[in-house]
Amino acid sequence: MSREKIKFPLDGLLRRDRFPHLWCQGCGLGIILGAFCRAVQEADIDLDRLVVISGIGCAARLPGYLNCDSFHATHGRAIPLASGAKIANPDLKVVVIGGDGDLFAIGGNHFLHAARRNIEISVICSNNLNYGMTGGQQGPTTPLQALTKTTPFGNWEEPLNLVELAAAAGAAYVARWTVTHTQRLTRSLKKGLEKEGFAFIEVVSPCPAIYGEMNEQGSAWQMWEELEVVSRIQDSILPSEASFDLHERIICGEFIDRERVGYTLRLRQNRNMARQEVLAGYG
Amino acid sequence: MRGEILTGTYFAQGDWACAEGAIAAGCRFFAGYPITPASEIMERMALRLPQVGGDFVQFEDEIASMAAVVGASYAGVKAMTATSGPGLSLMAENIGLALMTEAPCVVADIMRGGPSTGQPTMAAQGDLMQARWLTHGDYEVIALAPASVQEMFDLTVEAFNLAERYRLPVLLLADGLVGQMYDKLAIPETDRIRVESRKKPTVGPGDYLPFQADDSLVPAMACFGEGYHFHATGLTHDECGYPDMSPEGQSRLVTRLCAKVRDRAIMRVDTYHLEDAEVAVVAYGIVARSARRAVDLARERRLRAGLLRLAMVWPFPAQLLDSLSRRLKAILVPEMNCGQLVHEVRGAARGCPVHSLPKPGPIPHSAQEILEAMEKVKI
Numbered sequence: 001m002s003r004e005k006i007k008f009p010l011d012g013l014l015r016r017d018r019f020p021h022l023w024c025q026g027c028g029l030g031i032i033l034g035a036f037c038r039a040v041q042e043a044d045i046d047l048d049r050l051v052v053i054s055g056i057g058c059a060a061r062l063p064g065y066l067n068c069d070s071f072h073a074t075h076g077r078a079i080p081l082a083s084g085a086k087i088a089n090p091d092l093k094v095v096v097i098g099g100d101g102d103l104f105a106i107g108g109n110h111f112l113h114a115a116r117r118n119i120e121i122s123v124i125c126s127n128n129l130n131y132g133m134t135g136g137q138q139g140p141t142t143p144l145q146a147l148t149k150t151t152p153f154g155n156w157e158e159p160l161n162l163v164e165l166a167a168a169a170g171a172a173y174v175a176r177w178t179v180t181h182t183q184r185l186t187r188s189l190k191k192g193l194e195k196e197g198f199a200f201i202e203v204v205s206p207c208p209a210i211y212g213e214m215n216e217q218g219s220a221w222q223m224w225e226e227l228e229v230v231s232r233i234q235d236s237i238l239p240s241e242a243s244f245d246l247h248e249r250i251i252c253g254e255f256i257d258r259e260r261v262g263y264t265l266r267l268r269q270n271r272n273m274a275r276q277e278v279l280a281g282y283g
Numbered sequence: 284m285r286g287e288i289l290t291g292t293y294f295a296q297g298d299w300a301c302a303e304g305a306i307a308a309g310c311r312f313f314a315g316y317p318i319t320p321a322s323e324i325m326e327r328m329a330l331r332l333p334q335v336g337g338d339f340v341q342f343e344d345e346i347a348s349m350a351a352v353v354g355a356s357y358a359g360v361k362a363m364t365a366t367s368g369p370g371l372s373l374m375a376e377n378i379g380l381a382l383m384t385e386a387p388c389v390v391a392d393i394m395r396g397g398p399s400t401g402q403p404t405m406a407a408q409g410d411l412m413q414a415r416w417l418t419h420g421d422y423e424v425i426a427l428a429p430a431s432v433q434e435m436f437d438l439t440v441e442a443f444n445l446a447e448r449y450r451l452p453v454l455l456l457a458d459g460l461v462g463q464m465y466d467k468l469a470i471p472e473t474d475r476i477r478v479e480s481r482k483k484p485t486v487g488p489g490d491y492l493p494f495q496a497d498d499s500l501v502p503a504m505a506c507f508g509e510g511y512h513f514h515a516t517g518l519t520h521d522e523c524g525y526p527d528m529s530p531e532g533q534s535r536l537v538t539r540l541c542a543k544v545r546d547r548a549i550m551r552v553d554t555y556h557l558e559d560a561e562v563a564v565v566a567y568g569i570v571a572r573s574a575r576r577a578v579d580l581a582r583e584r585r586l587r588a589g590l591l592r593l594a595m596v597w598p599f600p601a602q603l604l605d606s607l608s609r610r611l612k613a614i615l616v617p618e619m620n621c622g623q624l625v626h627e628v629r630g631a632a633r634g635c636p637v638h639s640l641p642k643p644g645p646i647p648h649s650a651q652e653i654l655e656a657m658e659k660v661k662i
Contacts, residue, residue, distance in 0.1 A: 275333070
């Protein structure tokens, strides 16, 4: 490995020909991409076995920058597509990356049932509080009273607490971080990759160019600084108590880490039972 | 493994035969959601797939089912789903994804009365145009139309072979009667069943372009986990699989996706007494069976009638219809809907008048009804 060939430590994990990326200045997705690459390195994941799948949105463009098999699917449907791939080939390490609207509005039902099944995939949600790719509309995590293109008088809908939902649906691993917690985020992403069950990691990620602009949150720098100030790390708190108030307090941490039998393992048991019956029947 | 293909003769249901055909074709993944009159396919798959080393998953809806089928197909496993009209409507977007990303798979649509919830336990042929123009954009589809329990087996095998050969979702478009009826089914010996598989890359990862096609217009398919590190997307994409928003990119991709089917003259029809016919019936599915009987009755009355039975409704055999129409006096199109296929026949058959004989279901045309209509149109 000569110096000329390897210019950056994450080179091997990225499709260099895809850069520069399409994300806006001040967006948190670059940090998530970097943290994910480091987590893949630290977990020593074989890139030949890694598949990263996404739906539609800003975050859904992330797999296109990764040097592994990647699939950019339809809006909201990354989780069932990933489930199909994982079930068909359980040797794959399957990851879903998406935004809050993709995973929890249009794709909410699939999230619920994938967590319930405890299928062995990692789901990473970049929560930027609005629909960025389509120009800044209200989404399922938009804070009350926030201004968006579709809530010109303020948002009147209560936002979802994503970690509470994930825990209630049965996820084996649940964590929330902001993009300012790069070390902890990387560790958490690594745990998610290693978890033999449904892992969910929410990453609060600023959208200064659209959401910040509409809500007069100042510069990208000011938004990032505020995230750092308002976040408190409280591991092992009940997910229902992991409150999310953008300007007051965002509780971060690792809320759930439990052992549950993975879905593809159960399907293998199902096959064994079926085959035993066949053998007995054909005896 | 013993018992993978259940060679033998059975008194079987159409849906059951479809499931056995899928297993014989090498299908090892099924994702679906219960719906009448297609549920028996998934119930059979739930029992049979784990026996033969496959997996069955009942998903939370048809949208997820179709997405999972695409995921399984890209993971290298032959995959299918089965549904009826309302479920097919929900699958539309991800069938488009399968067309765009060229994911081989099979979708069985056991047609019931519609629109909306319609007549769930009753038969119809109202999804013919839905099958053709299911999703948005430009594309070509392949849809097979079985008319018997035996064909529910045979054409399911054929659907998988076509899906693998052309890398697209293939529809098995059966009316509810064919799906639900019981009849004789002969499952051949394993070595008598021809099974095709997708073309694999012959180059290494460094030289592989996932969407570059040779003269066949069908790219070789690497799957997840094979070390090719490819990207696939529902966006318009170039040969590398990367998004391409240029006018040339759109034209190049969409033209190839259409041409890979259009240019092959894919066709599957049966003819019956067409050689000297003056009046021909064009039909598919259960209606084609009444039509065959009607042709026999007509011949007894010295009416020179014939039948063109479509075992594949899409692509539509337009050229054949055109040449046929030039030696006929009239064409009659009976179908269990308010008139869908007739428009396609009219568009193609420019040599003679084309008459519609619609019947929205759930009862198919009797042979007598078709006979009477033939006698009228002949004049």
